[in-house]
Structure formats: structure tokens, C-alpha cells
Amino acid sequence: MAATFGAATDGTTVVRHFADQVKGRTFLLTGPSKxxxxxxxxxxLAHGSPDxxxxxxxxxxxxxxxxxxxxxTNADIRVKFIETDLASLKSVRKAAEAILNDAEISQIDVVINNAGVMACSYTLTEDGIELQLAASLTGHFVLTNKIMPKILAAGAGSRIVLVSSTAHRYRPFNLEDPNFAAEGTYTEYDGYGSAKSAEMLYGVALNRRLAAPRGIHTYAVHPGGITTNLQEHVKAHGEAHMMEVFxxxxxxVNGVSIADYLAQSPLKTLQQGCSTTLVAALDPDLVNRKGYYLEDCTLTTDPALSKTWATxxxxxxxxxxxAEELVGETFEF
Structure with a gap:
């Protein structure tokens, strides 16, 4: 029987419903900070006994x-930690090499690209890439593409999930000037919106390469409004500034004030916030339906929710x- 999930669904509920999609499998996730x-x-995921x-x-x-x-939760689960700074391509490539050379990681069934940076002051990484773009796009682009042999080893049914945001609706990817080098063009949220649109476009490109020929699907998700350390850069300027920006x-993004939006859609708990990611990672029926982007555990093709410029x-x-130009490397698989 199909489950009905929504904004209030907990992550553990999703895992228990799709326990057969978790048990014995290998999951990789970026950005698991406290x-x-x-x-x-x-x-x-630990409640579903992954390997x-x-x-x-x-x-x-x-x-x-x-x-x-x-x-x-389960002492039998093997856990590996790989120190990686996604804003450093040198660090990302080192991590990818470690994964490829680790015989204990024979395959990766699900990749969840969760890490990100939101609304920070203008910063270029050591690679000359705008920080939000590095965290959302280029770091994950290099990591995922370089460990692709381990994803392909898992075969049809494996998944790649990109944790995006409704912020993709704020603006398209700044293709002509991805690093906002032109003076006066960067604002914290222009950078964030551009990076999140780019992240979603990357997933669309992955689907073109992997879905039909190999049965490996990519989905992008909006986890919902949640108070986490992701907002640290906005909070640093004070509550008044934060509320003005939001x-x-x-x-x-939503066509209403922040006050009206929160009245309609209260902030989620962390458990509610991870559920859409888990539906995207685990629900085997998604491949039988149209769509690429999920909100509130629901796959949608509504252009008001999933902007054409991001799909x-x-x-x-x-x-x-x-992305290949920015990272100085091409990928074929």
C-alpha cells in the first residue's frame, strides 16, 4: 500500500516504510554536521540497517x-568519515581518490549531496570560485563525477540526491558570470539563488547521462524551512537584517511576506526537514512518475515550484x- 507523506512526515517514518531500500546498502552523504x-x-537511515x-x-x-x-542506533553499521572541504577542489579530489581506492567501499547505492553555504559575504575560494557556487555545485560536481565508478557498480536503482532549495526560484544560474566578477552584481542571495539553480541543472544533466541508459536517477529536493546552522551568515548581521533579507x-520565491509564509507553513523540525531527502533517495516508485524536484515529500512538475531555468x-x-570549465576537468561516463 502506498504511503501518504507530506510536510509533517518524519524521516524515520520514511526509512521504516522503505526499509527494504535501506537494509544492506551503502549511503554517502556530504555535510553531516551537528x-x-x-x-x-x-x-x-540508521533505523533501516544499511551496511x-x-x-x-x-x-x-x-x-x-x-x-x-x-x-x-545500530552498532553493526559500518561508518566511514572522510575529511573533505567541498570548497577546495584539491581536497575534493583527494577524498574521491580515497573512496575509489577503498576496497571496503565496493559500491555506493545512494549519494546525498547535502552540504551547502547560504547567503555569505562575497568570497572566492582558493580555486577562484565564488564560495556558494563551490559548495553547491563545483565541489559536488567533482566529487560525484569522480566517484562515479562506485555508483555505477551499484547498478540500476541507485540514486543521487541534491539538497537544493526554493531559493532556486530567486534567480537563474549566472552562466555568463558565475563568480559575480562584475562589480556591484553580487548580493548574498543572488549568489545563493544562482548556486542552487546551478545545482539543480547539474542534476538534470546527470539524469540525461544516467537515467535511461543505466537506470540511475537523480532528484533535487527542497527540505523546507528549518532553523539550522545554514543561516549562520545571515544571523551574524542581527535579527533585523535577517528578517529583512528573508x-x-x-x-x-513564494509571492508572500515572510510573516504570511510562516503562518501558512510553520518551520519544520529536523526530522521533518530530512524526510523529503529520504523519499527522493528511497522511494522506488519515483522512477515511474514524471518529475525531478520534490517539496514536502512530493514529486512535482509545477513550473511555479520548479522553475524552468533550473530544469x-x-x-x-x-x-x-x-562547471567543467570552472574545475578544469571534463567528465565522460
Whole structure:
């Protein structure tokens, strides 16, 4: 019997419903820091008895709580931590090499690209890439593409999930100037919206390469409004600034003020916030339905929710080529 999931669904509910899609499988997730939806995602997965969970994070200290919680839930789960800074292509390539060379990781059934940076001041990484774009697109682009042999080894039915945001509706990917080099063009949320649109286009390009020929599907999700450390850059400027930014963005993204939006859609708990990611990762019936983008555990093709500029196949190929240009590497598989 099909389950009915929605905004209030907990992650553990999804895992228990699709337990046969979790048991014995290997999951890789980026960004499992304490107090975030990535951590909550892997803790929820532990209730389904996966064989292995591979955690990609900046420091062990940020990830240790998630490891401890996984082991407390099921001590038999193998957990691997790989220290990685997704904003550094050198670090990402080193992590990918470690994964490819690890004989214990024979395959990766599900990749969840969860890590991100939101609304930070203008910053270029050591590779000359705008930080939000590096965290959402280029870091995941290189990591996922380089570990593709392990994903392909899992075969048809494996998944790649991109944790995006309704912020993709704020603006398209800035293809002509992805790093906002032109003076006066960057704002914190222009950078974030552009990066999230780019992330979604990357997933569309992955589907073109993997879905029909190999049975490996990619989905993008919006987890919902949740208070996590993702908002740290906005909060640093004070509550008044934060609410002003969120109100301006909410009017563009959702067509209503932040006050009206929160009255209609209260903030989610972390458990509710990880459920859409888990539906995208686990629901085997998704491949039989149209759509690529999920909100509130629901696959949707509504152009008001999933903007054409983030799902257009031609734009996706332009994004792929731009990403290859930014990282200085081409990928074929």
C-alpha cells in the first residue's frame, strides 16, 4: 500500500516504510554536521540497517555526533568519515581518490549531496570560485563525477540526491558570470539563488547521462524551512537584517511576506526537514512518475515550484560545460 507523506512526515517514518531500500546498502552523504538536516538524514537511515554510511565533512569534530548517534542506533553499521572541504577542489579530489581506492567501499547505492553555504559575504575560494557556487555545485560536481565508478557498480536503482532549495526560484544560474566578477552584481542571495539553480541543472544533466541508459536517477529536493546552522551568515548581521533579507527573498520565491509564509507553513523540525531527502533517495516508485524536484515529500512538475531555468535540458548542458570549465576537468561516463 502506498504511503501518504507530506510536510509533517518524519524521516524515520520514511526509512521504516522503505526499509527494504535501506537494509544492506551503502549511503554517502556530504555535510553531516551537528544540528543540520544532513546529520538527521543519516541518523534516520540508521533505523533501516544499511551496511555502510560514508560521511563527507570538514572535520571529525563536526561529524562525531552523527557517528555516535548512528552507532547508538545500530552498532553493526559500518561508518566511514572522510575529511573533505567541498570548497577546495584539491581536497575534493583527494577524498574521491580515497573512496575509489577503498576496497571496503565496493559500491555506493545512494549519494546525498547535502552540504551547502547560504547567503555569505562575497568570497572566492582558493580555486577562484565564488564560495556558494563551490559548495553547491563545483565541489559536488567533482566529487560525484569522480566517484562515479562506485555508483555505477551499484547498478540500476541507485540514486543521487541534491539538497537544493526554493531559493532556486530567486534567480537563474549566472552562466555568463558565475563568480559575480562584475562589480556591484553580487548580493548574498543572488549568489545563493544562482548556486542552487546551478545545482539543480547539474542534476538534470546527470539524469540525461544516467537515467535511461543505466537506470540511475537523480532528484533535487527542497527540505523546507528549518532553523539550522545554514543561516549562520545571515544571523551574524542581527535579527533585523535577517528578517529583512528573508522577507525580500520570500516575496520573490513564494509571492508572500515572510510573516504570511510562516503562518501558512510553520518551520519544520529536523526530522521533518530530512524526510523529503529520504523519499527522493528511497522511494522506488519515483522512477515511474514524471518529475525531478520534490517539496514536502512530493514529486512535482509545477513550473511555479520548479522553475524552468533550473530544469531546462539545454541550460543543464550549458551548466555542465561551465562547471567543467570552472574545475578544469571534463567528465565522460
Amino acid at each position: 544540528g543540520g538536516i544532513g546529520s538527521e538524514t543519516v541518523i534516520s 555502510m554510511i560514508v560521511l563527507i565533512g570538514r572535520t571529525l569534530a563536526k561529524v562525531q555526533d552523527a557517528i555516535d548517534a548512528i552507532k547508538e 522577507d525580500r527573498v520570500c516575496r520573490v 531546462d535540458p539545454d541550460l543543464a548542458e550549458e551548466c555542465w560545460r561551465k
